[in-house]
Amino acid sequence: MSTSLPLLLEAEQLAELLSDDSYSLLILDTSSAENHARLHIPGAVHIEPKALQAGTPPYPGKLPSAEQLHDIFSRVGLSPDKHVIAYDDEGGGWAGRLIWTLDVLGHTNYSYLNGGLATWVNEGHPVETTINTPAATDYQVTVNTTPIAEVNDIIPKLGSDDFGIWDARSAGEHNGSKVLARRGGHIPGAVNIDWLELMDRERNLRLVNLEQLQQRLNDLGLSKDKQIITHCQTHHRSGLSYLAMKILGYPNIKGYHGSWSEWGNREDTPIANN
Structure with a gap:
């Protein structure tokens, strides 16, 4: 890998990366389950948005437990070598929450797809409906409290x-x-x-x-x-x-x-x- 990818990634850049094996990409889609099932970026793996929150009243937005985080990120195949591409279907809220979570995990290899699904679809880039199930990892969670x-x-x-x-x-x-x-x-x-x-x-x-x-x-x-x-x-x-x-x-x-x-x-x- 010769150069690192920018934090803010444009759709045209990602379209080129889909056929470039020099980056170990993990495309994570935090769209709604319905929208992910309907269409998504080729290779994308779904994370249910609410899975990024503990969901416990009265403060449901708090960080999930270490065990929950282990299960989520092991299931999607996260490993230290992966460069995460984060996107959603709403303009960046859930994708930003994902990136904050990655900061908490100490995983700083990531980019945000500018505009997310709206940009990707409206500008004519390829989509798929296949539900992708990557090889699971055993992601070791260490919580960095700085963020x-x-x-x-x-x-x-x-x-x-x-x-x-x-x-x-x-x-x-x-x-x-x-x-x-x-x-x-x-x-x-x-x-x-x-x-x-x-x-x-x-x-x-x-x-x-x-x-x-x-x-x-x-x-x-x-x-x-x-x-x-x-x-x-x-x-x-x-x-x-x-x-x-x-x-x-x-x-x-x-x-x-x-x-x-x-x-x-x-x-x-x-x-x-x-």
């Missing part, structure tokens, strides 16, 4: 100049007019950019212009010199904001996997509504 934010990582940093929070929920969830937990509102100081604003609908759900996104983040105080925590309700939508910051080269980002389902359901967490 993971917990409540106790956030509260002491609130108001710090070197700290920022990206709330990827809708404006209504952020301002407390739409309540999806016992309490509504947002973490004090959190900046709201809805994950949907990261998708360019004129370009088949590719990420929006990255220079403009970086300028917007800078203007809102979410610059690269800060530690940034991203969250939504269950760290699904904020998978896309985490991924966008990875692509932009942010050195210190964490995904708050408890997200608002934890923060808004606890009684000891500060909340703002302005």
Whole structure:
């Protein structure tokens, strides 16, 4: 393998790679089960999106157990030599959650297919319906906590100049007019950019212009010199904001996997509504 693949991969690049044996690719599709069965990129292996979350109330978005992670990634055939291509059918939320999970596992050989299934299908690339079952591996799970934010990582940093929070929920969830937990509102100081604003609908759900996104983040105080925590309700939508910051080269980002389902359901967490 002469050169590494870019983190942000275009459909044309992946189309060429499908016939290139110099890369040990593992294409992981986090689309819905229905869409995966209907069509997918040739060779793609399905991961049920919800399998990337523990699913345990009242904080369903938390990281699955080490045993669950072992089972998921052994089943899909992950091994240290594989370069993962992550994609989904919704513009990057679940694919971003997958990439965050890979960071937690310490597996950093990955790329995101820009625009995912929408780009691939709408621009005429080949698809298949065959359900791919790769040879299982015995994937040894070691959890790297660096990409993971917990409540106790956030509260002491609130108001710090070197700290920022990206709330990827809708404006209504952020301002407390739409309540999806016992309490509504947002973490004090959190900046709201809805994950949907990261998708360019004129370009088949590719990420929006990255220079403009970086300028917007800078203007809102979410610059690269800060530690940034991203969250939504269950760290699904904020998978896309985490991924966008990875692509932009942010050195210190964490995904708050408890997200608002934890923060808004606890009684000891500060909340703002302005």
